[in-house]
Amino acid sequence: DIQMAQSPSSLSASVGDRVTITCRASQNIISYLNWYQHKPGKAPKLLIYAASSLHSGVPSRFSGSGSGTDFTLTISGLQPEDFATYYCQQSYTMPLTFGGGTKVEIK
Amino acid sequence: QITLKESGPTLVKPTQTLTLTCTFSGFSLSTSGVGVGWIRQPPGKAPEWLALIYWNDDKRYSPSLKSRLTITKDTSKNQVVLTLTNMDPVDSATYYCAHRLGGGSPIFDYWGQGTLVTVSS
Numbered sequence: 001d002i003q004m005a006q007s008p009s010s011l012s013a014s015v016g017d018r019v020t021i022t023c024r025a026s027q028n029i030i031s032y033l034n035w036y037q038h039k040p041g042k043a044p045k046l047l048i049y050a051a052s053s054l055h056s057g058v059p060s061r062f063s064g065s066g067s068g069t070d071f072t073l074t075i076s077g078l079q080p081e082d083f084a085t086y087y088c089q090q091s092y093t094m095p096l097t098f099g100g101g102t103k104v105e106i107k
Numbered sequence: 108q109i110t111l112k113e114s115g116p117t118l119v120k121p122t123q124t125l126t127l128t129c130t131f132s133g134f135s136l137s138t139s140g141v142g143v144g145w146i147r148q149p150p151g152k153a154p155e156w157l158a159l160i161y162w163n164d165d166k167r168y169s170p171s172l173k174s175r176l177t178i179t180k181d182t183s184k185n186q187v188v189l190t191l192t193n194m195d196p197v198d199s200a201t202y203y204c205a206h207r208l209g210g211g212s213p214i215f216d217y218w219g220q221g222t223l224v225t226v227s228s
Contacts, residue, residue: 044205046217050211055216091212098153
């Protein structure tokens with residue numbers, strides 16, 4: 001199985017901050033990397049797919065980059081509604097695997 | 108508008124079989140390229156992909172759980188059913204179903220809110 005390692009596991013930030021979350025795959029997954037946002041009790045939301053494509057309806061302050069094994073999710077100008085847990089997921093091969101998550105908390 | 112909703116028991120006993128139903132709207136599982144997957148998340152842990160069924164009845168399973176999982180679809184009812192046999196306390200988790208973004212690799216663009224399943228005697 002492809003292992004997905006996210007860092008940091010949590011971070012504290014203020015509204016307006018630029019936040020960067022990284023995800024590293026245990027092998028080359030080209031650009032088959034997706035990012036999700038999850039709030040407690042809610043349905044997870046797709047933010048970014050194929051490493052850098054913004055899903056429909058997702059604010060442009062979210063962006064993704066990377067290829068191969070190293071990927072980044074950036075939130076440019078953190079908003080109150082962005083405090084949540086973020087997960088990466090590889091869709092290069094079965095079994096599909098997720099990262100351990102990054103919890104973004106209010107500073 | 109695509110929506111999905113999971114339903115099933117909240118409490119099951121060890122060794123029992125869990126049956127969960129995903130009822131969806133806004134798409135058809137008879138449309139080429141469409142798929143529905145199941146993902147679970149134990150409390151405080153990472154999500155774990157379980158199974159995926161495609162419009163053509165192609166099915167994929169997590170290798171670690173394949174012997175215990177079955178995924179089926181009822182296109183006329185807009186439902187996908189997941190069964191997991193021989194339940195154990197480690198199977199306690201929130202179970203989600205999700206719509207697969209059409210074409211290419213499996214990406215889940217819409218998810219249900221999930222249903223919490225506890226395994227306890």
